[in-house]
Amino acid sequence: MSRAEPETAGSGTPEAARTPNPLWSLGLLRGELLITFRRWRTLALLGVLAAVPVLVGIAVKIETGDGPSGGGGEGPAFISQISNNGLFLVFTALAATLPFFLPMAVGVVAGDAIAGESSAGTLRYLLVAPAGRTRLLLTKYAAVMAFCLAATLVVAVSALAVGALLFPLGDLTTISGTRIGYAEGLGRALLIALVVAASLVGFAALGLFVSTLTGSGIGAMATTVGLLITVQILDQIPQLDALQPYFFSHYWLSFADLMREPVYWDDLVRNLGLQALYAAVFGSAAWARFTAKDITA
Amino acid sequence: MAPIDSDDNTTAGAGEEPGGGRSRAARYVVPVAVMGLAAATIGLVPALADSGDPDLPKVTAEELVQKIAESDVQQLSGTVRISTDLGLPDLGGLESGMMSGMAGGPGGGGKDGGSSADPSAKLTELASGSHTLRVAADGPDRQKVSLLEDAAEYSLIHDGKDVWGYDSKSNEVYHSTQEGGERPEKDVPATPKDFADQALKAIDDTTSVKVAGTAQVAGRDAYRLVVEPRQKGSTVGAVTVAVDAETGTPLKFTLTPASGGAAVVDAGFTKVSFAKPDASTFDFAPPKGAKVTEADEKAAKAPEPGRKAEGDLAKELDGLKVIGEGWNSIAAFDTGGQGLPTGAEAGGDLGGFLGSLGDQVKGDFGSGTVFKTRLVNALITEDGKVYAGAVTKDALVKAADAAK
Incomplete structure (x- = not known):
């Protein structure tokens, strides 16, 4: 660490070393991000995510090759509009990956965050650095959130490219029947990608909490993804409708409300609020567990 | 990255280490408090936002x-x-x-x-x-x-x-x-x-x-x-x-x-x-x-299934008359057909199914089945007459009796 920071006088004293300065955390985060995104596993997950829009695009292209069909309203959201405007592939791809592919990838990365270090025996060495456990946990969470954003953007950018290659572009019709320009459509697509990334924040916190519970990376990943599947199934059971508004995945598909004109904010706000709540509850639970844990490996 | 300064780190690490069981448990107060706070917000905010009924000048x-x-x-x-x-x-x-x-x-x-x-x-x-x-x-x-x-x-x-x-x-x-x-x-x-x-x-x-x-x-x-x-x-x-x-x-x-x-x-x-x-x-x-x-x-377009059915229905509704007035109006009409087979005579699963959806009633008019919703009830008699309205079952039976 370069202790002689120019802006903070006296940071060279041993006292300052015990309370690490923010730049050091940035270094920690940078290292964490490099480790996360250099893993073959992460790259494979991102590759699978990038392939989904390609598959959807080609399928729609083949299906509508002999002239536009009326559609039937089946399949993921917005799929009937793709053949008329490639930008809709972005929305369809996000709607197709959000229920399972995206959170599964996030679950793998989040579940591995602490437990993976623990099972690889490297957690001890991380804690030897003068960062403190809270700081390490925050860094891990920041890295997982960065992965949420990266994964979503990979899907969106891949879909945008495939959509532009295979289908016409131009002005698009919102689901309310009004028309918006292509530039505004792109803006909404970016906003939707950000909302989708933010939708995963709560689940990422849950995964991180699970990750602090066990010393087995695989176990934490499996538990996190298992929780995802369980909640998705419970969200389909009509008898549980009193509980469902509190499931982290309940408002996930509300991002489609951004394509209404005017935008219908109620469910979007509920979704973001719920994600913030999950992040706060499971983030603090992860902190409580991790800072009180005996690290033996 | 950082040179390991073992002296510092043991201290830093030890500072983070929990003292004992009590302080370990105490940390979990944070997530519980966050959850409690959220629950209280969800419960209380609507109640607080509800500022009561407004004061308005009286009108008739x-x-x-x-x-x-x-x-x-x-x-x-x-x-x-x-x-x-x-x-x-x-x-x-x-x-x-x-x-x-x-x-x-x-x-x-x-x-x-x-x-x-x-x-x-x-x-x-x-x-x-x-x-x-x-x-x-x-x-x-x-x-x-x-x-x-x-x-x-x-x-x-x-x-x-x-x-x-x-x-x-x-x-x-x-x-x-x-x-x-x-x-x-x-x-x-x-x-x-x-x-x-x-x-x-x-x-x-x-x-x-x-x-x-x-x-x-x-x-x-x-x-x-x-x-x-x-x-x-x-x-x-x-x-x-x-x-x-x-x-x-x-x-x-x-x-x-x-x-x-x-x-x-x-x-x-x-x-x-x-x-x-x-x-x-x-x-x-x-x-x-x-x-x-x-x-x-x-x-x-040539006869669509839906439209044809509507036509038939309209024909059937020719005999429609309204019994009673105001809220107790009952629409009565004769389907002219066999009516709804009741229970056993319909035989098979269909009869049982229909029977289970409605209540069997008997009166001067004969017998029939009452289909109930929370607002509209309908009585279908054995001889094919239908009485429907936003009235109770008894009122339907009374109307059917009177029409007999």
Whole structure:
């Protein structure tokens, strides 16, 4: 660490070393991000995510090759509009990956965050650095959130490219029947990608909490993804409708409300609020567990 | 990165280490507190936001009804929440499954069947469950109603002569041209005003109308107008209409059944604005590649299954007469057919199934089956006569006896 920071006088004293300065955390985060995104596993997950829009695009292209069909309203959201405007592939791809592919990838990365270090025996060495456990946990969470954003953007950018290659572009019709320009459509697509990334924040916190519970990376990943599947199934059971508004995945598909004109904010706000709540509850639970844990490996 | 300074780190590490069991457990207070705080917020904020009923000058029921009649709100936009609970089994999934099955029949893709953007097909969905609608109106010539669905929307746009229906899920467009400025959704009440108009039509000497205090609806001060049937035997308990104090626009309509419990129909604005809606709201051009069904085209098409059935039904309804008056009106007609086979004689599963849906009743008229919902009951007798109305089972049997 370069202790002689120019802006903070006296940071060279041993006292300052015990309370690490923010730049050091940035270094920690940078290292964490490099480790996360250099893993073959992460790259494979991102590759699978990038392939989904390609598959959807080609399928729609083949299906509508002999002239536009009326559609039937089946399949993921917005799929009937793709053949008329490639930008809709972005929305369809996000709607197709959000229920399972995206959170599964996030679950793998989040579940591995602490437990993976623990099972690889490297957690001890991380804690030897003068960062403190809270700081390490925050860094891990920041890295997982960065992965949420990266994964979503990979899907969106891949879909945008495939959509532009295979289908016409131009002005698009919102689901309310009004028309918006292509530039505004792109803006909404970016906003939707950000909302989708933010939708995963709560689940990422849950995964991180699970990750602090066990010393087995695989176990934490499996538990996190298992929780995802369980909640998705419970969200389909009509008898549980009193509980469902509190499931982290309940408002996930509300991002489609951004394509209404005017935008219908109620469910979007509920979704973001719920994600913030999950992040706060499971983030603090992860902190409580991790800072009180005996690290033996 | 950082040079390991072991002295520092042991200290830093030790500082983070928990003292004992108590402080370990104490850390979990944080997530629990966050959860408690959230639960308290969810529970308390609506209660705090509910600032109680507003103070408004007293009005009589007549004045209030007059105010609704005179209300001349031309420009309005808002969000309406409609919940209907007729006590029917939830057939939502089944129904839509059947619909798509029909649309995707031979020829597929809805090429032969009706367009999924046809308003009459779509708005019957409102008859059950909870729905969010957006309404906008600018004078008698320009209105828009949108039914918000999961990641899709059904919009009905009336702009001058044109009426457009757009179903974003299937990307289908329905178009018809109308003479004059008739509202497209006339036969299906969608806004609280439509419901209120229907209810106020029914006001005569069989009805009591009173003003029961005030309420706050969609952030606006409103009077509560309560309409109740005077007669016994109706399944309608009360109709409550919240009327905007300033403009006289009905903001909320609630129909509670005489049997108590949740409202049968509850339609109210959750957001409302009386400003002129954006002109672009009513602009509609079919999106590229969308399938457009013209209303005339559709009508000209050789007998459609739905239309044929409607024709038959109309023929059957020729013998329709109305027994009783006011709230206790009962529609009676003779199907001319065999009527509904009861229980055992129908044999097989169908008879048992139908029997299980209704109650068997006996009277001077013979025997029959009563099918009940929370609002409308219907008696189908063995000899094929049907009595239906928003009345109790006993009233139906009495009417059938009297008709004998």
